[in-house]
Amino acid sequence: MTAEVLPSKTILNFTVDPNYSGKNLPGWFLMNTFLQRHLVQVMHFQPQDDFDSGRAAVLSGNYDLVYANPFDWVQYQQKLDFLPIVKPLNHFDEVYLCAPAAGSIHHAEDFPERIRIASAHPSTLVHMVGLFLMDKADIDRARLDFVFTGSYQRVLKALLQGQADLGFLFNEVYSSASKLIRERLRVIDQSDDAFAFHAFCVGPRLLPQRELLTDLLTSMDLEPRGKNLLEDLGFSGFEAVTEDEIACLATLADEYISGHEAIDIRATSSLAVADSAFVVAREDPEGGTN
Amino acid sequence: MAKFMSTEWIRLVGKQWDTHPEIQKDLKNFNATWEYYIEDRPDIPHVMLFCKAGKVIYAGPSDGRRRDFIMWTSMDNWEKILSGELSGKAALMTRKLKFKGSMMTAMKYMTPFNIHLSILGEIPVDFDS
Numbered sequence: 001m002t003a004e005v006l007p008s009k010t011i012l013n014f015t016v017d018p019n020y021s022g023k024n025l026p027g028w029f030l031m032n033t034f035l036q037r038h039l040v041q042v043m044h045f046q047p048q049d050d051f052d053s054g055r056a057a058v059l060s061g062n063y064d065l066v067y068a069n070p071f072d073w074v075q076y077q078q079k080l081d082f083l084p085i086v087k088p089l090n091h092f093d094e095v096y097l098c099a100p101a102a103g104s105i106h107h108a109e110d111f112p113e114r115i116r117i118a119s120a121h122p123s124t125l126v127h128m129v130g131l132f133l134m135d136k137a138d139i140d141r142a143r144l145d146f147v148f149t150g151s152y153q154r155v156l157k158a159l160l161q162g163q164a165d166l167g168f169l170f171n172e173v174y175s176s177a178s179k180l181i182r183e184r185l186r187v188i189d190q191s192d193d194a195f196a197f198h199a200f201c202v203g204p205r206l207l208p209q210r211e212l213l214t215d216l217l218t219s220m221d222l223e224p225r226g227k228n229l230l231e232d233l234g235f236s237g238f239e240a241v242t243e244d245e246i247a248c249l250a251t252l253a254d255e256y257i258s259g260h261e262a263i264d265i266r267a268t269s270s271l272a273v274a275d276s277a278f279v280v281a282r283e284d285p286e287g288g289t290n
Numbered sequence: 291m292a293k294f295m296s297t298e299w300i301r302l303v304g305k306q307w308d309t310h311p312e313i314q315k316d317l318k319n320f321n322a323t324w325e326y327y328i329e330d331r332p333d334i335p336h337v338m339l340f341c342k343a344g345k346v347i348y349a350g351p352s353d354g355r356r357r358d359f360i361m362w363t364s365m366d367n368w369e370k371i372l373s374g375e376l377s378g379k380a381a382l383m384t385r386k387l388k389f390k391g392s393m394m395t396a397m398k399y400m401t402p403f404n405i406h407l408s409i410l411g412e413i414p415v416d417f418d419s
Binding site: 128132135138194195196242244245247248252255 | 384401
């Protein structure tokens, strides 16, 4: 395959979701090396401390390649013309609703009247799905007091230090935590949606090489060095993202970020919600649904 | 055997819904209307369900009331979805099942959404209408 090659002196910048800033960084530095070698391109890897600084850094336009969480990659696509190209194989973003194992919460019935919840950031899919889990347990959202920690590692910390009754944890963070930490947590509920995913996204400067990069990432599992690297990062492989998946998740993110709500929130919450917050399939004034 | 997307068929769907306590439990806080139609059969009228607190309280022709969701696709894709060849999630993600309404709600209720599609598939149906 032929691909347009950037001038050899161009230095590309690569970053990953802030979720990875506190763990497995050596693996991501090795990924950077792997990509540099195969793209024959100098690439600088820069981890991020938290969601706000990570988003701000990418939105400032200084990055060319990002491994981003779903609601962030939708933003990068819409605001900076990034393109999501590959996602982890058979691997989706799910949420664990956790409580400290040493505490008295075993089920939703045990939740205190005011519930302190540690969540990394309100503008994440993990937060949205965490709210869904609370709705499913018939918990009035008016009972929830959030502590936004900026990262999942700090959600863990808040739980272990007793600063929160519950935490919304990204499944990868829970699964990759040490046995010692997992033993100090109790999983109260978890999502099983298999719907949303992180993705590698390429920025405008790297777009001409998207096919090369897609081929490289989706075939990593076929060579020993790539396979080892995938194992280090906790993935079995990568597969291409489709346009339909992008459109579907963009719709979901738009609804959530714009403050729309699931249509029945008023059935389980005493929070005031305006009619305008609801999305319904009312007749389209421009010609119906076709 | 009921013809697919007929009034008879959607009423049987409504009755079949009553035999699934799990979906009624999952949707106990769910009140919504939704409509179905066949994209490549404009001659077949649209049908709809109205679910209130998990129970279907209306199953019949689309009667002009506000619809919270609209789902439509080709006859071929309906057959694949109802046979289980295509899962609800895959149908949505690949946009083989076209969907208008809150995607957040669809995701929130993905499990009952899939049960609902399997209920549609439980009704013996004649697709050659």
